[in-house]
Amino acid sequence: xxxxxxxxxxxxxxxGFIALILGIILLVMDKQMAAALLVLFxxxxxxxxxxxVLVVGIFKKKARGSRAWxxxxxxxxxxxxxxxLLSPMIAGTFILYFIAIWALVTGILQLIFAIAxxxxxxxxxxxxxxxxxxxxxxxxxFANIAAGIALLVILIAIYLIxxxxxxxxxxxxxxxxxxxxxxxxxxxxx
Numbered sequence: 001x002x003x004x005x006x007x008x009x010x011x012x013x014x015x016g017f018i019a020l021i022l023g024i025i026l027l028v029m030d031k032q033m034a035a036a037l038l039v040l041f042x043x044x045x046x047x048x049x050x051x052x053v054l055v056v057g058i059f060k061k062k063a064r065g066s067r068a069w070x071x072x073x074x075x076x077x078x079x080x081x082x083x084x085l086l087s088p089m090i091a092g093t094f095i096l097y098f099i100a101i102w103a104l105v106t107g108i109l110q111l112i113f114a115i116a117x118x119x120x121x122x123x124x125x126x127x128x129x130x131x132x133x134x135x136x137x138x139x140x141x142f143a144n145i146a147a148g149i150a151l152l153v154i155l156i157a158i159y160l161i162x163x164x165x166x167x168x169x170x171x172x173x174x175x176x177x178x179x180x181x182x183x184x185x186x187x188x189x190x
Contacts, residue, residue: 005121009174011052016167018045023160031150038153039091042099043084050078069116073109077102096152100141103159107134122177126170133162 005012022041026034054074060067080102084091091098110131114124121127137159141152 006174006177009171013168013171016164019160020164023157026157031153034153035149043081046077047081050074069113100138103134104138107131123170123173126166130166
């Protein structure tokens with residue numbers, strides 16, 4: 001797993017950059033237009049996120065740990081992205097619930113993954129923090145459904161900015177790690 005993440009550090013950084021840019025755009029746009037744009041971008045983001053996570057899960061080495069969590073997160077994100085893109089009008093109606101459920105499920109899966117890989121993955125704390133932020137976002141959306149679209153667009157924008165920065169930090173921190181040192185690190189930890 002670690003080898004795959006290290007070799008594909010740029011994919012994490014790219015995901016983070018996309019989330020960061022989308023968060024900034026949502027903060028500065030008119031909130032009604034931002035809500036409509038959010039439906040489109042959320043569908044695309046879930047789709048791209050699902051593909052990246054699924055690829056990492058599929059190519060994870062079987063030597064240690066389970067790939068099932070990554071594959072499950074990838075499939076859920078992919079299916080959600082397809083559903084949103086195929087039914088944008090319906091998705092617009094239920095977008096808040098989609099985002100809340102996606103954030104909760106993704107956050108829980110990230111927490112489980114970070115805890116499972118804690119000893120072996122440098123930067124696992126970033127995935128743990130990202131999972132906690134996702135769970136917090138999901139909870140805040142469910143608690144504030146009636147608060148209006150403007151508040152929720154702002155919450156989502158802030159989440160995307162935080163999530164994006166964390167993924168970029170993780171991606172760039174993995175960039176300088178040599179794959180050969182991972183095997184040494186694993187032996188030292190064990």
